[in-house]
Amino acid sequence: MASLTIAEVNKLDSEEFIEIFGNVVENCKLAAAAVWSHKPFQDVDHLNQTIADFLDALPQKGKEGVLRCHPDLAGRLAQAGQLTAESTQEQRSAGLDQLTQDELSTLTDLNQQYKVKFGFPFVICARLNKKAAILNGLTERLKHSAEEETLAGVEEVKKICQLRIVDIVTSEAKL
Ligand SMILES: NC(=O)N[C@H]1NC(=O)NC1=O
Numbered sequence: 566m567a568s569l570t571i572a573e574v575n576k577l578d579s580e581e582f583i584e585i586f587g588n589v590v591e592n593c594k595l596a597a598a599a600v601w602s603h604k605p606f607q608d609v610d611h612l613n614q615t616i617a618d619f620l621d622a623l624p625q626k627g628k629e630g631v632l633r634c635h636p637d638l639a640g641r642l643a644q645a646g647q648l649t650a651e652s653t654q655e656q657r658s659a660g661l662d663q664l665t666q667d668e669l670s671t672l673t674d675l676n677q678q679y680k681v682k683f684g685f686p687f688v689i690c691a692r693l694n695k696k697a698a699i700l701n702g703l704t705e706r707l708k709h710s711a712e713e714e715t716l717a718g719v720e721e722v723k724k725i726c727q728l729r730i731v732d733i734v735t736s737e738a739k740l
Contacts, residue, residue: 568735574612575605588649589729590616590722592634609734616730617723625715632685632718637676638699639664640686651729659691659699668696675703683711690724 569585577585579601586597599619606612620631636642636652639661648656656662664672679687687703694702706714 569733570735571606571608571612574734577601585733586730588651589726589733590620590631590634591636591649591652591725593631596620596631596726609730609736612734613723613727613730616726620719620722625712628715628719629685631722632688632715635686635688635722637680637686638689638691639669639672640676655691655725659694660696661691661699664696668700672700672703675700675707679703679707682707683714685715685718688718688721688725690721690728692728693724 574582579598582601583594583597586600587594590596596616596619600612600615603615606615620628623631636648638656638659642648643653643656643661646653661672676687687706689699689702691699706717709717
């Protein structure tokens with residue numbers, strides 16, 4: 566994805582903006598569509614904060630819905646090569662494409678337990694965690710309440726989103 570300056574971002578019409586930022590929150594074009602109206606953004610941080618505010622303002626069911634738009638880590642879509650480009654890279658960076666058979670069956674089992682308990686998938690920023698930290702995090706977070714996990718999941722969505730935005734928007738003014 567070509568880098569855009571914040572000035573260039575501020576010139577995008579809503580269709581262009583949704584096309585470019587439509588997956589900064591995984592499979593959730595609505596987030597991009599909603600924040601477009603907050604233009605102009607002063608800088609990347611302002612854009613990040615606006616999306617974070619949008620996510621925080623969602624009611625419980627909306628937050629759960631955002632989490633449900635995320636694919637399982639090393640799950641069915643990953644095995645079938647059907648993840649979004651962003652998610653494919655992120656899961657690879659955590660080493661989730663290099664799991665042993667044992668690690669894969671542990672992760673699959675824990676993911677399933679998590680979904681049965683909470684009704685949405687386990688979400689963690691794969692670019693900031695290696696496979697061991699993901700397996701530990703999943704084991705720990707399974708002990709939480711649904712409210713705690715909705716909030717923890719949304720915090721991870723924000724981290725994923727910030728890193729995706731950094732890939733799109735340059736923080737330097739173009740010469
Ligand atoms: N389930 C889950 O955490 N999915 C994601 N995490 C991440 O960094 N990218 C994803 O798609």
